[in-house]
Amino acid sequence: MLQANTNFTGALLRLNDADNVLIAREALAIGQQVRVGETVVRLRAQIAAGHKVAARRIVRGEPIRKYNAIIGRAARDIEAGEHVHAHNIELIDFERDPGFGLDVRPVDYLPESERATFQGIVRPDGRVATRNFIGILASVNCSATVIKHIAAWFTPERLAAYPNVDGVVAFAQTSGCGMSSPSEHFDVLRRTLAGYARHPNLAGVLVVGLGCERNQVAGLLESQGLHTDKALHALVMQDTGGTRATIEAGIAAIQQMLPAANDIVRRPVSASHLKIGLECGGSDGFSGISANPALGAAMDLLVRHGGTAILSETPEIHGVEYMLTRRAVTPEVGQKLLDRLAWWERYTRGHNGQFNGVVGPGNQQGGLANIFEKSLGSAMKGGTTPLQAVYEYAEPIDRAGFVFMDSPGYDPVAVTGQIASGANLICFTTGRGSMFGSKPAPTLKLATNTPMFNRLAEDMDINCGLVVDGERSIDEMGQDIFEHILRAASGERTKSELLGLGDHEFVPWHMGIVS
Template sequence: MTAVLPDAPQRTVSPLIQLHANDNVLVARAPIALGQELPEFGLRMRAQVPAGHKIAARRIAAGEPVRKYDTVIGAAMRDIEGGEHVHTHNLELIDFDRDPGFCEDVRPVDYVPEAERATFMGIVRPDGRVATRNFIGLISSVNCSATAIHHIAAHFTPERLAPYPNIDGVVAFAQTSGCGMSSPSEHFDVLRRTIAGYARHPNLGGVLIVGLGCERNQVADLVASQGLTLGSHVKTFVMQDTGGTRATIAAGIAAIEAMLPAANDVKRQPVSAAHLKIGLECGGSDGFSGITANPALGAAMDILVRHGGTAILSETPEIHGVEYMLTRRAISAEVGQKLLDRLAWWEEYTRGHNGQFNGVVGPGNQAGGLANIFEKSLGSAMKGGTTPLQAVYEYAEPIDKAGFVFMDSPGYDPVAATGQIASGANLICFTTGRGSMFGSKPAPTIKLASNTPMFTRLVEDMDINCGAVLDGEVDVQQMGQRIFEHILDAASGKKTKSEELGLGNHEFVPWHMGIVS
């Protein structure tokens, strides 16, 4: 799918964007008034249309497929005349059979020779893992120990950490589950896998796991089942054994103080970009997300993959309807089928519920110009670029293959990002059109704005303005290069906007899949 954007001089003046020659809708670059004449497209506007929304390029008959980026996003509910607003009031979601075309679009990757690959200033752990940040983490096995770990983390103020300049902070990863749940169960396994993924994350220079004592997610069983090794780097406490709340907080503070000298004894050094694992997120998407930020991030991921790195696409409900774009790039039929199996699981999981997978996107998405999940998925999938799909992983499953991969997750951003970090992502790239205030630890988040007005309005939260593509300043590939360079800077320790704002202390949200009893 190649955008047919006008050349640079026209981009700043043309009110409409044609994304593909076969499309029967156009996208409004800016708000368009009722009755406005658009002679270059042979149209007279029959409605007032907000920026990012769709306009019929010609008459679309009732039942006719509506195409955007030469992809079917629905069908006309009724006859739609050229110049009409095309949105939820006249666009119907239709399901249809899609040929998965396993492996048909696999193209060889032009890898950069190892000696010539881009580098960043990373922290190399004794076992060879590479970190982009250096936190000490506290993890609760159950909600009942959440307050205790927050109190322990709060003790370590910037003043108290001043003698340890190589430590980025002490952060509490509290969660709301761990008991009152079915065990054994898939939900139980996912929770333990997520906790273990954080406990062994290279961005944590020390870890303390705190439990209550009577919960289903027993600390000793958690450690044993996940193959965690206790020692100076990973310690555990059980509140009922330690002496209660006050005693656990005191013991936790002492344990972290003992970890500080060794955790601080690190230095950054040049390492290959092949050590980067980037989680790809989008939230608060709008009609421009699939035109600017998402394809530009995809271009950056193509560069990263060429340099040996890993791009992790997730949010399974947000590829629904365009999954063939990924199955056709799968390196094998088995990889492609695994993705289809996850989608089939989601279809059953969401049956009978008004979830996004079943068609209805959020109010912010709709206000931004996205009519349904197929249209949203069309933009969301672009974050993964164009390289072959190497593997499909379960939520929070350790990622052991380089290149473009997929990790199953909900579309809810904190849950998806939590799973990506547990899988090994050491940085998150997050595109947004409406504006997201998300941040994450221990892996930092870079936020990419899809349009200039939002970037300007929320400049304290946004790292990169991909609206420059829409404004005619750069093309998608040039923006992709900018994003890649920004990734290298952030991985080297340059703080992102969300880090400067102190975000990430409350965004650890493991996936709740099952019952609460």
């Protein structure tokens, strides 16, 4: 993991001695003279917090270095003190040595007796949950309204008799028909739905279909090895009697599940049962300085305690994939990651997507010039431990430690895949501010800077801006995050849960054509 060799004092931060750009710790005025070590830099532009400033004269074509990693090259001569951003950085691609396994280092795993614990819910089959919902899945968009009506019937007043049930949640989606089948898209949709149906945070599941869709309920269950029982019910609207009859039948089915779902007790379990999905959105120039490396430090702790950290968003490791392939436990694991990146290159060719270099407006406003610079910070969420495995989207994760799951960079799609793969808690870093939440696995949101944390205090859980403020080291912040994770996994409500988020963030990946 790249780490800054700075003490975070002063208005401009030098992240690595080899860097030719500095990072503005705060908004700076044109003409202002700022001391960096023995050097005084006179600013030639107004600089927003998190943005880059030329530390010296950079000639046209010279690589731009941040954390001593190349994020592009100078599109023209850049004078010391100039603003360095998308207007004067060219994105360049170049061959990188994957160096399979060169940076693998042994993990100092803690013995079971010394591992942290949290108050978890242990299912009869041994799976461990962090929340206790009943879920309703739609096999197709045509049953989405029905499942929403079924879930809405279970108001807090009607669930008052079942205090151990966190709620009844509808996972509506917009596909399931009008898609090619068989196809990769079809397989991904079924795998995602099955991942939710099996998720330990769901004490009971109801699957509702229309009847004539391509994603037939019976075929879905059979293809995924799912079987109806007391905790898994299925309804087909055309067989049940239509909209009203299906809503009534769905309510009755869930009423039958509630007593057993309520019959749970939280008890101490090892942190090795935690699977944490790692996400970032609305990033800024501080993401790779505070929240992302601090979350990486927390994931190193989690792995030492036997848990699993799931990095995703494949387009957002583009350009720094060697940071991960060098940590792959085998060449095959490293090659699988490169194969997924090659798939993405083909998939996005000819389209103005993030994989091809341009980041979103919020990222640019926050100080990130291109996808390489964003990727540099994004990859830090995964910490420093070996890359144990690479999974396709929504594929069940069966290896502990640090792993990668292929996904788009779009937040709700990536998190949906992580939860389907088994994540029972999400850690979401943001520099611009995210209002995201998820069910049945809760989301903790980590702010990269203190001003945004204070402005959006109702939405942010953890202020990693304390690193930039000089009040916490990366390791201290990582310990704080790890302890917050344990509390959230034990049932402490996250900010997004307190706001009622998560009912509309189930977004399976749409990969194919619609016909």
